[in-house]
Amino acid sequence: MAAQKKLPPISDEWFKENVHEFNQEVTQEFIDQQHLSPETLKTYKSNLYQFFKFVHDNCSNKSILKLRKKDALKYQNFLLKNGLSPNATKNKRATVSSLCNYIMLYYEDEREFRNIFNGVPNPSKSVVHKKTPLTKDEFDILVSHFTEKGNWQIVAYLWFVYETGARREEVRQLKREVVYYSYFVDQETGEETDYYESHDIRAKGRGAEGKRRKFYFGDQAMDALKKWHDARGEDECPYMFVKKTKDGKTQQLSPTTFNYWCSKYFSEILGKRVHPHLFRSTRATHLVVNEGYDIEAAQELLGHESSETTQIYVVKEGGQNMSKIFKKKK
Template identity: 55%
Template sequence: MGKRVEKIKEVTEEEWEACHPFNKRITNEFLEQQHLSPQTLRQYQSSLKIFFRWVKDNCENKSITDLKPRDALRYQNFLMSRDLSSNAVKFKRSSVSSLCGFIELYYNEDYPLFRNIYNKKIPNPPRALRNEKQPLTKEELDLLVDTLKEREEWQMVAYVMFSYESGCRRSETAQLLKEVVTYDKVKDKDGNFKDYYMTNSIRCKGKGREGNVRKLVMGDAAMEAVKKWLEVRGEDDCDLVFVKKTKDGKVDPLSPTAFNYWCHEIFSEIVGRRVHPHQLRSTRATHIVAIDGKDIKTAQKVLGHKSSETTQIYVIRDDDDDIDDAF
């Protein structure tokens, strides 16, 4: 199932409290920006805290204004030595770079000589796929769903079917409302029902706090799976489909990170190779184009991409398919 990446631990309150006062204050000011989405803010917060913990442990807990490009390079090398993916390293690098830009813009009078420590001379980490981009086959998807049904893991079945049919991201899945089971199928201009449903409005990936708000689509299989889960779950006060029950019996929204756990620890064991949440999105795009033979623009509409070129990245075809077509 491949080498397991050692995840960098989140910064504890005690560790954060020990960081340089200016670093903590400027981080909080940076995170108060209103144009950033809540999810982006959480990612920035985690990333910057990890950076300043590293500064505390490796750079004598200096203020960021006293750091040099060589320190930025050392931090990047530290991240790469932890065997993170190139995308993960780039995000942590960009979060620090964005904070530097914030200081340059708003604290220029106080620190006129300060410059972004991630300058152009520090190369980006080489692009390397942490895991091979290999979508699930139809057989693997069926095996996964059938096994979960046998185990009566109805919430997991609903998650797999909805995420696959809608082609959505994990954060979008978490926003699905229970009320969708009362929705009728979409009608065409003549009033005839189509073969799919539309969800409640969901905040999808996009710029700004509001992002790109749209309604996702799903078919009968996903709708039946959601209905089955809600039937088993019973009545409660939470409006969302995916939830967790606390020890005192309270029902709370399920964090998107729970989907990571399901994929890594449960689904991977069933399928026999690594499964991750975004893989369902790639699987959907691949099945639409490479198996069902639909146009790339069909997959583009389902996934909600502005450009079909972005969708093409998600479609993984066997190289032999192109050779077969040539003959």
């Protein structure tokens, strides 16, 4: 399974020493926008640094105001020739296009400037992989494999991501303190439930703060988290999923580690393409198709904003369906 190719990162030092002054200025303004999430801004910065490295090397380090459609097409072809997928190329192109629109909106003196990608055809679509959720047997195979190896961190990840349907960035925010949580108490009835509620986690959403919500999980995830907690031992890092650095310190895992586990381990074990988001669709499929829960229960667990035509249904933040999902079998 071929790894996705990437352009090498560009350092702040190189960017400040070599890139055209106006390009530096407008890039900084663009990535200082406060209404965008930290992850989006991080991506924008990386993409723009790479674009202006290309401009430096191939377009005489011109100001972006002097670039034309042919330069945009040249950049797109450069990305494809360097092994980036059409989707990755579109992502980098979209960032530069957004910067162009920013200039058109806020730099009133540059009325002649136009988005350099207007009229430049998008690259052909890449192969679309069929999204096939894991079966319960496939999930059990993964859990059994890493349980036998005593890799409790991966076992904990598998159970938590499966039971919550959390995205990879949401999973990495989970704090170690959850192993000390008790069952969630229903605020309306005052009764103890059969499931746990996490601390607030920044979920996917617009803006720097995104949408903060809690995630619900049952005994199997909690047992796995506790086993990993005990096997890990004491350290100063507050997050659940971590790695050791070369100097012996413990730090929060990067999102790409979950991608690595999926492509390197899970995909090879099952003989099929596995990626972090697949666990989300797997959980939804199992709940609705295999276990017979209604869409509303799955929607509440996953924190979806489902849409129907132009209407957007607001996510229900309560826990009224969680007792049904995690109820112990008598």
